[in-house]
Amino acid sequence: MRIQRRNFLKGTAALAAGSVAMPALIGRSLAADKIKLGSILDTSGIFDAYGKPMDMAMQLAVSEINKGGGLLGREIETISYDTQSDMALYTQYGQQLARRDKVDVVHGGILSASREAIRPTLRKANTLYFYNVLYEGGVCDRNIAITGVTPAQQVEVLVPAAIKKWGPKIYILAADYNYGQITARWMQKYAQEAGGEAIAVDFFPLDVSDFGSTIAKIQTASPDIVVSALVGGAHLSFYRQWAAAGMNTKIPMASSTLAIGNEHKVLTPEEGNGIMVAFNYSPEIASPANKAFLEAWGGMYGDTSAIHEIAVSNYQGVHLWAEAVRRAGSIDRMAVIEAIEDGLSIDGPGGKVTMDAKTHHAVLDVHLMEINGQKLDVVERFEQRQPIDTQAVCDLSANPDDTTQYEIKI
Amino acid sequence: MDLAAVIAIEVVYSVAFLVLISVGLAVVFGMMRVINLAHGEFMMLGGYAAIVAVGHGINIYIAMLVVAPLVVGIIGIIIERLVIRHLYGRLIDTMLATWGLSLFLVGFATMIFGNTTTGISPPISGFSLGSYQVNGYNFFIILVTAVIIAAMYAILSYTRLGLVARGTMQGADMASALGYNPDRVYMATFFAGSALTGMAGGILAPLVGLGPASGATYIAKAFITVISGGASVIAGVLSSATLFGLISQTFTFAASPVVGEVALLVAAVILLRLLPQGITGRFFKGRM
Known part of the structure; x- marks a missing residue:
């Protein structure tokens, strides 16, 4: 983690000295002042598998913008903090970014808990905030822009496709916290709409790593498909034990979470092959934008294997913000927010990303994929999926002062 | 009928699993009265040792059954010499020291292996039992656990080594007066406990996604099993593992894995309320 606050302080000190010496130049030197982008991510600790590639993606996006002449003729400077997978540090660094560093925008936060720790601070300090991660949906706040996929966008594609391919009876396994609970509800809803049926839903605390009895229970229920929203390292054991019982060739599986942190590269090809997933991004997407992105990443870091879904979300988030600033012609917070609400759109590695004015969530392409030889083969592209879950509860053009995270009733 | 067989296998597996994760702790805690809070991390290191060995082309069975215990046993000896031996008889102090040790080992593993989940595939494939698919690797675990228990029983009861070890644990002064060096015996016992844990x-390792923090998933269950088992190392672990395995699997099948875990904990609380000295404090008294 390069913390560049020190350089920044040096820079401002020099600037201050210069401006004292030459009062006539004050106006001009301010105009050449850098735009400050605050980044707050867990680049160490237990979430660093998510945070490190996200940080790399942010650095890449900023360096691309700077190489292209910066924003409004000004260079972007990043001020990054490593929150060490500690939620308490988010509050502290969030305050620092807003009050002391006085950044123009903050990108970051990984877990929903970390987002909720800094969202009120940044709103109070009038600092624009971009949260660039797949999450459970429902945040309604004009000061935030959310560029990751929500459960409805994903599940709306995944479950009907799995039912169409394999049959109507689905068995749902999900992590036992808000993301899993909410996602499981969407899975049930879309299963019904697609003419299927959820015959069972099982929730697992995050530290459960023995799935023997679950695997037997699934066989007793004999579903056509197993759909998983399991999360984290302990839950990865499920896929392994599933394959060890030889079930991977008997009952097909779909997942809304596998591969977010590149978990499909931890499983062997035999264990992972054939599992259906749906995300915004796969490195296998054959588009010029993705090709350019992979080349740029390779050029900066050598190896592209670290790239994953939410790293790309972060990359697209930074570019979305940059585009908003360009369109606004200013870094003033309200001007940028108005640009976000005015059909802001970019072409990212995962396809076209458009901001939805009413919810400040992203409308994006969702790719249906199949894991094959530790890769995510794209099966089908579903263009411009709306964040309909959040849209059902949130309308920022009607209530611009809303700051709630709604629990979405289905 | 098939289902009954599958459930029976799962119950036996679950008992074997509890015995396997707690037997090393039973040696260290039950015999030496050292509360090793780094027990889970020893298991994590054993997992990494096996995975790294397999990565270097070593046969998976040798990696699991030879390399992992050796590596963790040696780490155990180093730790015993540096930390634990200064703390024998000081229960609370060993707790604090080994807790610090567990944090250190997590950090250490993170530095070396990175904070990502890794793993290997089980070497035994599943097979079908009637209309069900069963995880073949479960049988391997059941078998290995049975062999470990039988070997431990044989060593402790029939060999001079076991006799000396038991004697030293009961009265270090007397063993010393008879010409045995308790320091050596403690070291060897700690090695054995660490090796079993490794x-x-x-x-x-082949059944889970292993990460530096994986140890935390085992530690609570291992302690519950050992403490509920009581004073006797083998009879204690066997009886409490059987009880808890049966209860947790029954509730898991009847309801859900969450209820199964809750049932296990509730059973442990009730058991320790009724039998504060553990199962072998009342039944099977004086057994191994």
């Missing part, structure tokens, strides 16, 4: 970690 082997457990190695054997379970």
Whole structure:
């Protein structure tokens, strides 16, 4: 983690000295002042598998913008903090970014808990905030822009496709916290709409790593498909034990979470092959934008294997913000927010990303994929999926002062 | 009928699993009265030892059954010499020291292996039992656990080594007066406990996604099993593992894995309320 606050302080000190010496130049030197982008991510600790590639993606996006002449003729400077997978540090660094560093925008936060720790601070300090991660949906706040996929966008594609391919009876396994609970509800809803049926839903605390009895229970229920929203390292054991019982060739599986942190590269090809997933991004997407992105990443870091879904979300988030600033012609917070609400759109590695004015969530392409030889083969592209879950509860053009995270009733 | 067989296998597996994860702790805690809060991390290291060995082309069974116990046993000896031996008889102090040790080992593993989940595939494939598919690797775990228990019983009851070890644990002064060096015996026992723990970690590695923090998933269950088992090392672990395995699997099948875990904990609380000295404090008294 390069913390560049020190350089920044040096820079401002020099600037201050210069401006004292030459009062006539004050106006001009301010105009050449850098735009400050605050980044707050867990680049160490237990979430660093998510945070490190996200940080790399942010650095890449900023360096691309700077190489292209910066924003409004000004260079972007990043001020990054490593929150060490500690939620308490988010509050502290969030305050620092807003009050002391006085950044123009903050990108970051990984877990929903970390987002909720800094969202009120940044709103109070009038600092624009971009949260660039797949999450459970429902945040309604004009000061935030959310560029990751929500459960409805994903599940709306995944479950009907799995039912169409394999049959109507689905068995749902999900992590036992808000993301899993909410996602499981969407899975049930879309299963019904697609003419299927959820015959069972099982929730697992995050530290459960023995799935023997679950695997037997699934066989007793004999579903056509197993759909998983399991999360984290302990839950990865499920896929392994599933394959060890030889079930991977008997009952097909779909997942809304596998591969977010590149978990499909931890499983062997035999264990992972054939599992259906749906995300915004796969490195296998054959588009010029993705090709350019992979080349740029390779050029900066050598190896592209670290790239994953939410790293790309972060990359697209930074570019979305940059585009908003360009369109606004200013870094003033309200001007940028108005640009976000005015059909802001970019072409990212995962396809076209458009901001939805009413919810400040992203409308994006969702790719249906199949894991094959530790890769995510794209099966089908579903263009411009709306964040309909959040849209059902949130309308920022009607209530611009809303700051709630709604629990979405289905 | 098939389902009954599958459930029976799962119950036996679950008992074997509990025995496997707690047998090393039973040696260290039950015999030496050292509360090793780094027990889970020893298992994690065993898992990594096996995975790294397999990555270097070593046969997976040798990696799990030889490399993992050796590596963790040696780490155990180093730790015993540096930390634990200064703390014998000081229960609370060993707790604090080994807790610090567990944090250190997590950090250490993170530095070396990175904070990502890794793993290997089980070497035994599943097979069908009637209309069900069963995880073949479960049988391997059941078998290995049975062998470990039988070997431990044989060593402790029939060999001079076991006799000396038991004697030293009961009265270090007397053993010393008879010409045995308690310091050596403690070291050897700690090595044995660590090696057993390392082997457990190695054997379970193919079934889980292993990360530096994986140890935390085992530690609570291992302690519950050992403490509920009571004073006797083998009879204690066997009886409490059987009870808890049966209860947790029954509730898991009847309801859900969450209820199964809750049932296990509730059973442990009730058991320790009724039998504060553990199962072998009342039944099977004086057994091994």
